[in-house]
């Protein structure tokens with residue numbers, strides 16, 4: 001498995017392997033944010049095909065309930081692993097660790113992520129990986145464009161978790177950090 005930043009030439013294959021709903025073009029939107037320096041769009045590759053994503057939003061969670069408290073905390077968003085048979089094989093964990101490493105390397109000492117109330121399995125994974133409850137509840141608002149181009153707004157109840165990044169996180173293929 002390889003994890004790297006998204007490239008423009010990946011977008012078509014990403015859209016084929018993990019189609020956005022309707023006319024949304026989610027991967028292109030994230031790539032555009034990366035091009036503008038607002039995010040880093042990580043992609044996981046297995047056997048030459050994209051199998052997962054995660055986007056680090058450098059200015060943090062957009063939800064005002066979170067942003068007013070965690071304005072200096074980058075957010076890992078858009079975590080996804082596909083197809084379903086590829087889940088539970090460590091790809092999500094690898095994307096999370098890659099995001100943590102990049103965040104630490106940029107000088108941040110914490111990273112956050114949101115998890116919706118209907119996703120206890122993802123929440124359990126994050127807690128296992130060292131993310132901590134903050135008590136910060138919010139509505140995860142996003143939209144998609146349906147096949148006719150009509151916008152649908154969604155607001156899912158969610159909570160914000162934060163992990164303190166103590167040292168350079170390991171990524172597959174990287175040597176261990178020198179002993180202190």
Ligand SMILES: CC(C)(COP(=O)(O)OP(=O)(O)OC[C@H]1O[C@@H](n2cnc3c(N)ncnc32)[C@H](O)[C@@H]1OP(=O)(O)O)[C@@H](O)C(=O)NCCC(=O)NCCS
Pocket residue numbers: 079080081082086087088089090091092093094114115116119121122124125
């Ligand atoms: C949530 C999600 C991103 C996690 O990614 P993942 O690749 O499935 O996660 P991992 O494989 O790293 O870890 C998850 C599980 O696999 C287990 N696991 C990890 N590596 C493993 C391995 N090598 N062999 C067997 N099991 C393994 C973990 O213990 C964990 O157990 P669980 O299934 O009981 O939770 C993914 O499941 C997903 O895309 N879900 C749908 C979208 C979603 O919910 N996104 C998150 C929004 S907040």
